[in-house]
Amino acid sequence: MKLYIIGAGPGDPDLITVKGLKLLQQADVVMYTDSLVNEELIAKAKPEAEILKSSGMELVEMVGIIVDRLKQGKMVVRVHTGDPAMFGATMEQIALLRKENIGYEIIPGVSSVFASAAAVGAELTIPDLTQTVILTRAEGRTPVPELEKLRDLAAHHCTIALFLSATLIKKVVSEFMEAGWNEETPVAVVQRATWPDQLIVRTTVGKLEEDMRSHGIRSHAMILAGWALDPEIHGKEEYRSKLYDKSFTHRFRRGVKP
Numbered sequence: 001m002k003l004y005i006i007g008a009g010p011g012d013p014d015l016i017t018v019k020g021l022k023l024l025q026q027a028d029v030v031m032y033t034d035s036l037v038n039e040e041l042i043a044k045a046k047p048e049a050e051i052l053k054s055s056g057m058e059l060v061e062m063v064g065i066i067v068d069r070l071k072q073g074k075m076v077v078r079v080h081t082g083d084p085a086m087f088g089a090t091m092e093q094i095a096l097l098r099k100e101n102i103g104y105e106i107i108p109g110v111s112s113v114f115a116s117a118a119a120v121g122a123e124l125t126i127p128d129l130t131q132t133v134i135l136t137r138a139e140g141r142t143p144v145p146e147l148e149k150l151r152d153l154a155a156h157h158c159t160i161a162l163f164l165s166a167t168l169i170k171k172v173v174s175e176f177m178e179a180g181w182n183e184e185t186p187v188a189v190v191q192r193a194t195w196p197d198q199l200i201v202r203t204t205v206g207k208l209e210e211d212m213r214s215h216g217i218r219s220h221a222m223i224l225a226g227w228a229l230d231p232e233i234h235g236k237e238e239y240r241s242k243l244y245d246k247s248f249t250h251r252f253r254r255g256v257k258p
Contacts, residue, residue, distance in 0.1 A: 001070045001071065001101075001102045001103065002070075002102065002103040002104060002105060003066055003070065003076055003077075003078055003097060003102060003103070003104045003105075004023050004027070004075075004076070004077040004078070004104070004105050004107060005077075005078045005080060005084050005090055005093075005094075005104055005105070005106045005107065006020040006023060006024060006077050006078065006079050006080065006084075006107045006109065007020065007080060007081075007082060007083040007084050007088075007106075007107060007108050007109015007110070007111075008020070008032070008037045008038070008041055008079050008080060008081055008082070008109055009081075009082065009109045009110040009115070009194070010081070010082055010110055010111070010112040010115035010116075010193045010194045010195075011038055011081075011115075011192060011193060011194040011195040011198075012038070012115075012194035012195070013038050013040040013041035013044070015109075015110045015115070015194060016041060016109065017107060017108065017109065019107055020107045020109065021044065023077050023107065024041070024042075024044060024045055024077055024079065025044060025045060025046060026046070026075060027045060027046070027049055027075050027076065027077040028048075028049055028050065028069070028074035028075045028076070029049065029050045029052065029066075029069045029074050029075070029076040029077070030042060030045045030049050030050070030051050030052065030076075030077055030079060031052040031053075031054050031062070031065070031066065031076065031077070031078050031079070032051075032052070032053065032054065032078070032079035032080075033054055033055060033079065033080055033081055034053035034054065034055045035055040036081035036220075037079055037080070037081050038195070041079075042079070050069070050074075052065065054078075059092060059093065059096070060096070062093070063093055063096040063097060066078065066093075066097070066102075067097070067100050067102060070102055078093070080109070081109075081112075082109055082110065082111045082112045082115075083108050083109045083110065083111040084106055084108070084109065085106075085108070085111075086111050086113070086135065086163065087137070087163050087164060090106070112163070112190075112193050112222050113135060113161045113163070113222055113224075115190075115193040115194050115222075116161075116188070116190035116193045116222035116224060117224065119190050119193050119194070119198060119200060120188040120190060120200055120202070120224070120229070120231075121231070122188065122224065122228060122229055123228065123234065124159045124161070124224070124226075124228050125159070125228065126227075126228045126233055126234075126239050127239055127240065127241045128238060128239055129227055129228060129233065129239050130157070130158040130159050130226060130227065130228055131158075132156060132158035132159065133158065133159045133160075133161060134153050134156065134158060134159070134160050134161065135161045135163070136148065136150065136153055136160070136161070136162065136163070137162055137163045137164040137165050138150055138162060138164075138165040138168040138171050138172050138175070139168075139171070140164075140165075140167070140168050149175070150171075150172065150175040150176075150179075151175035151176075151178040151179045152179075153179075154175060154176050154178075154179035154181060155179045155180070157179070157180070157181070157226070158226060159224065159225070159226035159228045159229070160223075160224075160225045160226055161222065161223070161224050161225075162222070162223040162224075162225070163222065165221075165223055166191075166212065166217055166218050166219055166220075166221040166223070167218050167219070169208055169209045169212050169213075170209055172208070172223070173205060173206075173208055173209050176205050176225065177205070181205050181225075182205070183204060183205055183206030184204050184205070184206065185204060185205045185225065185226065185227060186202070186203075186204060186225070186226070186227060186229040186230045186231075187202075187203050187204055187205055187208050187223065187224065187225045187229060188200065188201070188202050188203075188223075188224045188225075188229045189201040189203065189208075189211070189212065189215075189217060189221055189222070189223050189224075190221065190222045190224070191215075191217050191219075191220055191221040191222075192220045192221075193222060199215065199217070201215055201217070202229075202231070205225065208223075
């Protein structure tokens with residue numbers, strides 16, 4: 001017996017992997033996060049499949065249903081938004097499945113952080129500017145470990161991607177400023193990345209709170225911050241990679257010195 005945990009991607013039903021789609025179409029039972037996963041994707045399941053919405057379920061109930069269907073010999077898929085590895089609450093489900101001697105396979109998906117970067121045309125790592133991306137969230141009702149406070153992570157002055165933080169913008173701005181960020185540091189906010197009603201707001205750390213409020217953004221938003229989000233950064237020669245520099249030698253090409 002094995003449960004398939006499938007990353008559905010950020011919203012666009014075409015952004016599921018080929019493997020994930022094949023498993024979805026073969027499944028006898030599809031349990032999905034109905035508050036986040038696109039219904040158009042779930043509609044691709046076979047007509048006779050049992051479709052179960054999980055938003056109103058608690059953990060033991062949800063896993064109990066999965067175990068019951070698997071023990072009936074049915075093929076079950078659990079569909080999560082984005083990629084299951086990021087804030088997916090999958091390991092707690094797996095822990096209960098293991099107690100029932102049930103295996104699992106995780107099919108990765110497109111995370112909202114990368115869908116958002118694509119939506120704004122950004123490369124999150126820029127040579128000689130930043131080579132690090134921190135994926136995190138602001139501290140709210142759920143605490144973060146003491147060594148992972150946003151102000152401490154932001155002290156690296158690299159690209160920061162914030163999940164689950166749209167209602168905590170005052171705190172986000174405060175911690176960025178405590179970490180020494182410039183008010184003019186670029187920020188891109190993408191609400192409902194890849195959905196038909198996707199909204200992109202380009203702003204700065206100093207104007208972030210005002211712009212989030214004026215656009216009414218309080219949920220389903222990815223916040224990308226750092227100088228890699230400067231829309232003009234890609235045209236600046238000092239930040240070009242060595243990979244395509246004609247003077248740079250690598251395994252496949254000998255560089256030509258000026």
